[in-house]
Amino acid sequence: MVIVMRADATDSQVRNVVSRIEAAGLSTCISAGQSRTLVGIVGDKRLIVTLPVEAFPGVEKVLPVTDSYKLASRQFRPTATVIDAGGVTIGGGSLAVMAGPCAVESREQLLEAAEIAREGGAQFLRGGAFKPRTSPYSFQGLERRGLELLDEARAATGLKIITEVVDVTSVEMVAAYADILQVGARNMQNFKLLQAVGQAGKPVLLKRGIAATISEWLHAAEYILSEGNYQVVLCERGIRTFEEYTRNTLDLSAVGAIKQLSHLPVIVDPSHGTGRRELVRPMALAAVAAGADGLMIEMHPNPAQALSDGPQSLDPAEFKGLMREVTALAGFLRSAAAAANG
Amino acid sequence: MVIVMRADATDSQVRNVVSRIEAAGLSTCISAGQSRTLVGIVGDKRLIVTLPVEAFPGVEKVLPVTDSYKLASRQFRPTATVIDAGGVTIGGGSLAVMAGPCAVESREQLLEAAEIAREGGAQFLRGGAFKPRTSPYSFQGLERRGLELLDEARAATGLKIITEVVDVTSVEMVAAYADILQVGARNMQNFKLLQAVGQAGKPVLLKRGIAATISEWLHAAEYILSEGNYQVVLCERGIRTFEEYTRNTLDLSAVGAIKQLSHLPVIVDPSHGTGRRELVRPMALAAVAAGADGLMIEMHPNPAQALSDGPQSLDPAEFKGLMREVTALAGFLRSAAAAANG
Amino acid sequence: MVIVMRADATDSQVRNVVSRIEAAGLSTCISAGQSRTLVGIVGDKRLIVTLPVEAFPGVEKVLPVTDSYKLASRQFRPTATVIDAGGVTIGGGSLAVMAGPCAVESREQLLEAAEIAREGGAQFLRGGAFKPRTSPYSFQGLERRGLELLDEARAATGLKIITEVVDVTSVEMVAAYADILQVGARNMQNFKLLQAVGQAGKPVLLKRGIAATISEWLHAAEYILSEGNYQVVLCERGIRTFEEYTRNTLDLSAVGAIKQLSHLPVIVDPSHGTGRRELVRPMALAAVAAGADGLMIEMHPNPAQALSDGPQSLDPAEFKGLMREVTALAGFLRSAAAAANG
């Protein structure tokens, strides 16, 4: 962290800044420039965030040099983390696919979707039993009944289950059924929930918030890791911008950025990320080419009957066609990487 | 809601759309244009949101005509709602001021801040006992001890207390101490929390999410109102944009927009909204001129000692100076309005 | 400017960075921290921007300490600039109002609008003779004929004229008629046009680009000032965000920010800034309270006949009512400031 003093800061203000920082157990280094003095802070970055340096008299602004997350950083753990979710791995070179309807609606719908997901080659069945919805009058999910249906679908197909948990009070219930706990975009900074899933003993998929920077996203992951749970998968699902053609703007650069900054695996959700069925295919292929460790795809046996997010759901034929394409592409990229390395 | 059919939609697709809508108990009206057919939907807007019309075959897109919130709308209640918080009103022409530190840090700090707030003319003391923070290593609040100190400050000064509640499990505890429950920006779409504060029997201040549209904000309020709690105050506190000079972009147009769309009172937080001490004064005055029902101001007996958000906190002299200015401005505007009407 | 070296940067990379910077005639100061070395650059900030320091081997990132504009900065000129436009001043404590239709449409429309503007108390008539429009099929302006009508309206009312110039080839023509040359938001970074108006010998009103940061806006002003023309007025007219209720998000914080950073006067356009007639009044009052030096208001003798931007135009009665309110408010604020100072 570098502190930029005001052009009119006095020597005594500089000395005060330095002594406040050193009193906190940190070191400083001073650069007296032509028009401004800079004060660098050296030490444990987790200590630094506790200091209100921007309010010290004479301070113009503070420039962060490094982020204050640690456990999520690649510097902390240089090799890529591989998640084990009920025996299926995420990260480490394979392509994990999570497919299924936005919401669990009925036994028939879910079992049919699960069978299609399995036939297409997905390893995970997704489906919401608890649905956070903008309007209180929209369908809110089947709750425990939805979890029981997911359990039944797992037994029938062998797929692993990923489903969303929306508050602290239901973490235990969801964890009893799910192989991966999903924290949705709206809850990315629900810190009590992050702590709770950090203690739940199950892998966690953390979706990026709609207006979250990559740094904030990794700080949110840090909340889970700091509870001792390192089984975290990140999921890019689009950010909010001025563009209205797509529901969100899918930020595929985040895949490469996460690979630079962190050891955690990262997957992409082109369904929520675009909100348009016809854009799911090109963006799924693009995500794989960008190096994503997996995909989350919305698929419904009959999209026109879906109780939520129908417009972005693939139908069974579209889904199976896409799976053939992404599987072939992932295989080509692995061969090309092997040839380049060997 | 108007459904725009694709240019190549068939007659049977149009008929299917119409029959699906009418099966849901809604009416339709069809406009066959030169290149496209439009299907209008008429009926209870809360029913309409449950239909996946965008996924019906032949549908190009859906244009929303009206929002699906109802209880929060001005059409539902044409007169402005006035909140009663422990005997102090918000809305209805007076100016409510909530002032105090970002976080409750110590007994001395809080009692001193409360005394300054009272002297300046504020009616409410603000201060967080539970602090949602981006980094798990930042100060997270004094929790119950913070609530007890707020209670002591209320007894000492007569100010009413507003403080944040961050999860469902602590609603009851916070409601036992607070005169107004604050839901923060990060929790604006924490729907379980909205339902819980809707049942808590206390007025609620709902901050706008950092990336929330005005429509989503009013839908979030609808969650609280639909639990039977109409004592809701909205608080504009800045949205996230590309501009980096300010911490957020304070959207004062939202004040006028809320007055058009809703009967709920709306206040403004220029401290978080700008993140810069020197911009609090101009934006507080601007908020009052724009018609805000109140202000939330961060003030600290000693900003350079603050454990959070020091850079945007006013010191006691700045705060009292600002209070004189906003009070005079509010008085001028009331007189001008009275003269114009009478 | 502070250069942050990579955690794995070698000593020879640090020495290379330092020698490259010193070869350009700048000084450096080095801070060797626990995990990273920082290199501060000291010297003329206009030299610094010419160095590709981010591409030097071993460099992680570069933190700008100060902006690279100079003539537009308050440090360069501590007292507020007052513009003289044909004998009418902008800045320095008075409130300048520019009113009129979006586009000059006809002799009758313009003369009628000018008369209403004069009666309401505006000092400037605005109206576009050249209209930049998103669609090539929209009305593009009356061009020279429009300028002649503006000239006639000036003769009839005594109002000064402000009108937009959209390309280099028409600067001379527009400057022959206008008292102030307006550079529109879409052209804020049309640098050839900025240079041309910098040489045209007339005051310039520079609108903020729809996605321009405050820093970029001041850099654009610097292009004009560096041609020797210091008669520049800035105009905040809304930025593009995710919010859809308003046409743009009017960023009133920019008024206070400009007052901190620059000596140039700044006015506000609540008409384009909100795109909604009913929000013009509250945001005009808010702009005045925030300290704006003036307002630009769209007004049309008959908004429902307007060829462009009808939805945000005030009708004559609304305009005159607003003028009474903003004039009274500006008077109150002047009195309050005088009382506080004396």
Next chain:
Amino acid sequence: MVIVMRADATDSQVRNVVSRIEAAGLSTCISAGQSRTLVGIVGDKRLIVTLPVEAFPGVEKVLPVTDSYKLASRQFRPTATVIDAGGVTIGGGSLAVMAGPCAVESREQLLEAAEIAREGGAQFLRGGAFKPRTSPYSFQGLERRGLELLDEARAATGLKIITEVVDVTSVEMVAAYADILQVGARNMQNFKLLQAVGQAGKPVLLKRGIAATISEWLHAAEYILSEGNYQVVLCERGIRTFEEYTRNTLDLSAVGAIKQLSHLPVIVDPSHGTGRRELVRPMALAAVAAGADGLMIEMHPNPAQALSDGPQSLDPAEFKGLMREVTALAGFLRSAAAAANG
């Protein structure tokens, strides 16, 4: 276009709206709903944009059904346009690569870069002779001398030349040297320039504005097409969002969107789109997988010497490695498509 009348609109207001529209030569269809009347407008969409319907009395808002561009739309020309630039095609299934430095800096730099581009397999040499720069103190380009060097590099390598034109007065000069005229992001809505390049008789590459919607981008293309020039290539280069890790947010969904909406080819610039050298490779691969017709890549013989945009330039080895990867990927995708179709 659908007009939504206010809930309190009178019958005479509805009749007035209808008669105004029909007087303009358009047809209407009315839907009288439970709470609101809707008026659909039918006819030439280029006529519709000239009407100020939002300002008609009783109108609440206007919902656009279709965009008002025509020549750029896929409905107008269902087959993909293939551009011929000096004998090299863009669109139609091949992958066009434009590579070279951000700015032409010297004869040695440019000829060296051109040779590397040729060896890597690019068909086009890029390099700016006119550079639009945020600060007036940054390097602004070699102008005519730069064009002459591009001409020499073309003669030496056989590569075609693409270079930027920044204002109307230099279109003729640039067109005398370039095979493709580039219109930069800052000039996407410089309508006079769009008209001028539309008349210049050369293919045009139109970069997306930093805050332009896809619809505005296609309207900008319409300006060029409506001058009779159909040789237009679109280039996605990132949009401005709140994310700060990348210089811009590269919106790869725009590739698929353009393929849906338009017949024009679209390429991607991952260098400006990310602003980070290490993200160019993953995003170039992702762009190809998403279906882009080409890539624009910044490459410099010695990035650390670059006078502009060094941080995002590939060095020769990185560039050649990337070219091998994207060529192999494009070949794989073509084979896969051929196998699927045949």
